[in-house]
Amino acid sequence: MRPFQYTRPASVANALVSIAQPGSKYLGGGTNLVDLMRMGTESPAVLVDVHRLPLATIEEHAGGVRIGAMVRNSDAAEHPLVRERYPVVSQALLSGASAQLRNMATMGGNLMQRTRCEYFYDPTFQECNKRHPGSGCAAIPGYNRMHAILGASPQCIAVHPSDLCVALAAVEAVVQVRGPRGSRSIPFADFHRLPGATPAIDTNLRPGELITAIDLPPMPWPRRSHYLKIRDRHSYAFALVSVAAVLDLDSAGAIRNARLAMGGVAHKPWRVPAAEQLLVGSKPGDEVFRAAANELVRGARPHRYNGFKVELARRAVVRALSSAAALV
């Protein structure tokens, strides 16, 4: 690990001053950035430790719930406001990483995880457009079992690793940020980026901006929620495919509202509103669930080792929707 300076500002305003130093990065729980520094993939000159900033409350806000960016993942997962009003968020949090990591990781930091790819994490591989723009992509001709089937580009086929973010996409969370030019709100769908021609840039945050909170908007129909994670082992593994499904049924049992998002398949949580619209007005059942699943994976382009993900994603969507629909 290369030497670096460390600073721990006492306020958001001071953090914004500190981050203006060249080569500086924010440090939250450190569960991703410190790994990357040990590997030599990241080498910030200054670490601006924000994890003790007063941004660690969970409270009702504008009919929904506001979660401070420095709330620990484990605290958010167990908080009554999250468990009762947004069970799919709680379920996704509890399926991520390990209990020890959830106790360290912060909600804001979870959004800032770098996409997972063995070739990105190991700097001995020279070809990685995310580490060295223009160097190529070792994963495309290489071992790409965990990689993207949707939304990728010839520059990068990495996937976003977060479980939480899949659920936040489904509930249409809003990310609150503060930066040198003031505060702004970013709809969750616009927070992360597809790789396109600039895979080195994972999010639409502007230089120096700090996540201060995540807003969960009012959602009066959270009960029928299910987060399904398919992975190689039961814990401490990234998703091959995951699905966040939320259904709202009317008094006749027809679907009135639906939310669906997938993880493990793209550079950002994958949501296709047309797939949700397909469900509206129908009674829950395999046929309509399969139609929504087909819409969600439309245009999938697998690579040599991950063709299995396409059908796995379809089946996971049907299973997640069936589980949500069966809840009473």
Ligand code: SF4
């Ligand atoms: Fe790098 Fe992306 Fe290719 Fe992985 S998939 S080697 S992160 S460019």
